[in-house]
Amino acid sequence: MADTVIIGAGPAGIGAAEVLCASGLRPILIDEGARAGGQGYRRPAAGLALDMGRLMGAQAGKYAALHRRFEALQRRIDYRSRTLVWAIEGRQLHLLHDGRAGTLAFDKLLIASGAMDRVAPLPGWTLPGVFTLGGAQLALKDQGCLIGSRVAFLGSSPLLALAAGQYREMGADIAVIADTTPFPAKVAALPGLLRVPRTLVRGLGYMGASLLAGTPMLHGVTPVAVQGGSRVEALLLRDARGRERRFACDAVALGYGLKPETQLADLAGAAFSYDPDFRLFLPEIDGMGRAGPDLYLAGDGVRIGGADAAEASGALAAHALLADLGQPQDSEAVRRLTGQVERLRAFQRGLARAFAWPKAQIAALPDTVMLCRCENVTVGEVRAAMNKALGPLEVNRVKAMTRCGMGRCQGRVCGPALQEIVASRVGGDGAAAGRLRGQAPVKPVALAAAGTAA
Amino acid sequence: MSGRTTDVAIIGGGLVGAWTAFFLSKRGLRVTLLEKSVVGAQSSGVNFGNLRLQGRFSGQYPLSLRAQALWEDFATLIGEDCEFEQSGHLYLAYDAEEQVKLEAYAQLSESYGLAIERFGPADLKRRWPWLGERAIAATFSARDATANPRLATPAVARAAARHGAVIRENTQVSAVDRQGCGFALRLAGGESLSCGALVNSAGAWALEIAERFGETAPLFPAGPPQFVTEPFPYLIRPSVQAIDGSVIFRQIPRGNVILAGYPRTAADPVSNRAPVPPGKTLAAMRALARVVPMLAHCHVIRVWSGIEAYLPDMIPVIGPSETAAGLFHAFGFCGHGFQIGPGVGLCLSEMIADGSTQTPLEPFSIARFRSAAVVSDKFRKEFD
Numbered sequence: 001m002a003d004t005v006i007i008g009a010g011p012a013g014i015g016a017a018e019v020l021c022a023s024g025l026r027p028i029l030i031d032e033g034a035r036a037g038g039q040g041y042r043r044p045a046a047g048l049a050l051d052m053g054r055l056m057g058a059q060a061g062k063y064a065a066l067h068r069r070f071e072a073l074q075r076r077i078d079y080r081s082r083t084l085v086w087a088i089e090g091r092q093l094h095l096l097h098d099g100r101a102g103t104l105a106f107d108k109l110l111i112a113s114g115a116m117d118r119v120a121p122l123p124g125w126t127l128p129g130v131f132t133l134g135g136a137q138l139a140l141k142d143q144g145c146l147i148g149s150r151v152a153f154l155g156s157s158p159l160l161a162l163a164a165g166q167y168r169e170m171g172a173d174i175a176v177i178a179d180t181t182p183f184p185a186k187v188a189a190l191p192g193l194l195r196v197p198r199t200l201v202r203g204l205g206y207m208g209a210s211l212l213a214g215t216p217m218l219h220g221v222t223p224v225a226v227q228g229g230s231r232v233e234a235l236l237l238r239d240a241r242g243r244e245r246r247f248a249c250d251a252v253a254l255g256y257g258l259k260p261e262t263q264l265a266d267l268a269g270a271a272f273s274y275d276p277d278f279r280l281f282l283p284e285i286d287g288m289g290r291a292g293p294d295l296y297l298a299g300d301g302v303r304i305g306g307a308d309a310a311e312a313s314g315a316l317a318a319h320a321l322l323a324d325l326g327q328p329q330d331s332e333a334v335r336r337l338t339g340q341v342e343r344l345r346a347f348q349r350g351l352a353r354a355f356a357w358p359k360a361q362i363a364a365l366p367d368t369v370m371l372c373r374c375e376n377v378t379v380g381e382v383r384a385a386m387n388k389a390l391g392p393l394e395v396n397r398v399k400a401m402t403r404c405g406m407g408r409c410q411g412r413v414c415g416p417a418l419q420e421i422v423a424s425r426v427g428g429d430g431a432a433a434g435r436l437r438g439q440a441p442v443k444p445v446a447l448a449a450a451g452t453a454a
Numbered sequence: 455m456s457g458r459t460t461d462v463a464i465i466g467g468g469l470v471g472a473w474t475a476f477f478l479s480k481r482g483l484r485v486t487l488l489e490k491s492v493v494g495a496q497s498s499g500v501n502f503g504n505l506r507l508q509g510r511f512s513g514q515y516p517l518s519l520r521a522q523a524l525w526e527d528f529a530t531l532i533g534e535d536c537e538f539e540q541s542g543h544l545y546l547a548y549d550a551e552e553q554v555k556l557e558a559y560a561q562l563s564e565s566y567g568l569a570i571e572r573f574g575p576a577d578l579k580r581r582w583p584w585l586g587e588r589a590i591a592a593t594f595s596a597r598d599a600t601a602n603p604r605l606a607t608p609a610v611a612r613a614a615a616r617h618g619a620v621i622r623e624n625t626q627v628s629a630v631d632r633q634g635c636g637f638a639l640r641l642a643g644g645e646s647l648s649c650g651a652l653v654n655s656a657g658a659w660a661l662e663i664a665e666r667f668g669e670t671a672p673l674f675p676a677g678p679p680q681f682v683t684e685p686f687p688y689l690i691r692p693s694v695q696a697i698d699g700s701v702i703f704r705q706i707p708r709g710n711v712i713l714a715g716y717p718r719t720a721a722d723p724v725s726n727r728a729p730v731p732p733g734k735t736l737a738a739m740r741a742l743a744r745v746v747p748m749l750a751h752c753h754v755i756r757v758w759s760g761i762e763a764y765l766p767d768m769i770p771v772i773g774p775s776e777t778a779a780g781l782f783h784a785f786g787f788c789g790h791g792f793q794i795g796p797g798v799g800l801c802l803s804e805m806i807a808d809g810s811t812q813t814p815l816e817p818f819s820i821a822r823f824r825s826a827a828v829v830s831d832k833f834r835k836e837f838d
Binding site: 101389390392400410445449 | 611751
């Protein structure tokens with residue numbers, strides 16, 4: 001039997017493992033986390049008593065079900081937690097576990113690497129107390145901590161109201177929920193969103209709860225700055241009517257939607273193309289998740305679709321893998337999963353249109369704003385480099401000249417904003433700026449991990 | 455044939471092509487530099503950035519010393535900073551045999567006027583306390599330096615442009631032909647360009663041009679596996695090299711350690727890719743932790759390589775063509791072209807503008823490949 005490896009133990013990886021197990025395979029499931037569940041369904045650190053039912057709200061049932069299913073699955077698979085895949089070379093994964101490097105050969109590889117927040121910088125965004133929205137939620141789910149006692153939520157995402165609701169539930173004051181997308185733009189996107197009415201209703205429910213709790217909710221804002229001396233003291237905005245508004249707070253959560261973590265797909269040889277709705281380069285896949293010979297991609301790591309789409313796309317990619325192994329196809333399951341994945345991903349595409357990535361605001365950022373916090377590169381330094389004779393007009397070249405995206409996070413944080421700064425200089429859509437190429441290691445690796453020479 | 459005319463056309467916008475364009479245009483010649491992608495993109499832009507004088511091939515010292523003077527004067531000549539740091543170069547020997555080799559290098563360097571300091575184990579730890587225990591001897595050359603390769607070539611090309619050179623990026627040359635006592639070039643897109651003299655500085659892609667005029671060299675592409683760590687306080691001033699070739703590293707003032715490892719790795723000039731095998735990264739990580747044990751918990755954040763052109767005797771081809779008057783070659787720098795780049799450009803400009811150069815370049819003639827190639831020890835050591 002072929003060695004099948006799944007990377008990522010969120011809903012997509014678990015969904016895939018279930019299908020493979022049902023067909024008699026024993027896949028290896030590699031998880032960077034300490035416990036299965038991924039980010040969305042993350043479980044609290046062992047020994048921490050946290051009322052996850054209360055925290056997950058409407059998602060509590062799904063949360064509990066996924067973890068029950070994983071427990072049932074665990075003895076039928078080879079589950080390797082706290083294991084990072086830091087490089088891929090041919091048919092071999094390079095792993096990091098317990099501070100030691102190792103390798104794992106595979107015949108078929110299914111990557112379900114999940115997503116991370118997409119960050120739009122603003123003046124003051126590197127002050128202590130500024131978090132991504134996902135980071136703010138993880139602090140709750142993993143550690144039972146709040147990022148502050150009076151928190152401002154800024155960005156362009158339906159999850160702003162959701163996370164604010166979780167924070168309110170856990171005892172925080174909410175300073176403001178401020179969305180950069182104007183309200184009419186969201187209403188215009190409604191027809192597309194009506195395809196998944198239950199999720200839409202849930203989203204409206206979060207907004208309604210915020211209104212009932214008296215939290216100011218602003219649409220169409222222009223972020224001005226996060227203010228503070230040594231840490232966050234206030235969020236300064238211009239509202240839709242152009243008035244400057246200051247909200248005192250001790251923490252800010254920035255949520256501009258998610259971006260797939262595509263570095264491993266890149267190292268595994270997937271081709272990429274530009275998606276104008278998400279304004280990101282995404283790996284190319286067929287309808288079931290095939291991205292190349294023996295390579296399958298699923299979940300938010302390849303297309304943002306949310307937890308349900310991730311789970312279904314994991315199962316679907318597993319069906320593709322089984323078909324490629326010559327197993328008979330369960331065409332009814334494939335049809336059902338395909339429909340589900342398409343519908344849910346189309347909904348997220350609608351959301352991406354409704355809650356637009358604020359490309360114009362990013363292109364207009366002042367020169368003094370920090371763009372790459374790993375390497376301390378400002379927006380102005382990138383612009384100055386591009387404006388020189390023979391200056392770089394492509395993101396990899398900009399990175400070579402300015403070090404923007406060259407640091408510890410390898411452009412995972414500044415990449416999307418860099419893309420817009422370069423795109424606004426070269427013209428055309430975001431594709432003209434090029435795509436930051438991935439290089440190993442996907443995450444930093446200590447020298448000691450290599451061991452000592454014989 | 456209609457089209458533009460120039461005194462000198464240069465094919466290949468690497469460091470050598472850019473410096474050649476700089477010196478020729480400064481002397482008033484009309485120069486067009488043709489680069490298939492962007493200037494300084496390949497070995498000129500991705501190399502380790504060493505401006506090492508210790509331990510070079512003996513026939514190269516006159517050229518190397520001329521080049522170093524130009525690097526030392528870079529900011530004045532070029533008008534931009536390329537992160538030039540004259541922080542010296544430390545060569546380490548780990549056994550008696552290596553120590554003998556080290557001493558021979560030191561004497562050679564001294565015969566060309568370099569100041570070399572010698573160290574035994576006790577002095578070594580006193581001067582560089584971060585060094586591990588294994589080195590038994592070392593030599594230090596204070597004039598050796600480093601620079602940022604990503605910045606250097608574009609800066610030189612901009613300076614050449616200010617002197618009037620025409621820099622054409624994203625311009626592939628599709629054909630080169632003899633035309634009278636000069637050359638006719640056809641560029642992708644159908645444009646033509648006539649020139650009196652032609653410089654072939656096309657790196658890993660140079661052989662096509664040489665072979666067009668009946669000359670060849672056993673050139674092949676490869677790349678050094680390199681990595682960079684996260685930054686930490688600036689402690690390691692010199693560029694450090696183990697004489698066994700296992701490791702070369704340097705810390706830049708902003709704190710990152712940059713490392714080049716061996717053996718060199720395969721590169722593909724057609725797909726334009728030089729992937730770094732993770733196994734070589736791990737081997738280089740072990741080698742670095744051996745030399746500087748305090749770095750054991752420092753993290754590697756990125757690996758890279760690039761496409762360099764190598765020759766089996768590990769010395770480049772520099773000088774006039776043997777078959778076509780007016781054609782000058784400069785390629786196959788075998789991973790040590792960055793330091794001599796400005797000198798090569800200066801010598802080529804002298805050969806083209808004056809008919810000769812004061813710097814001896816005989817060892818680098820392409821004519822040496824008319825008979826069987828000599829394989830260097832370095833070659834055997836640096837490849838797998």
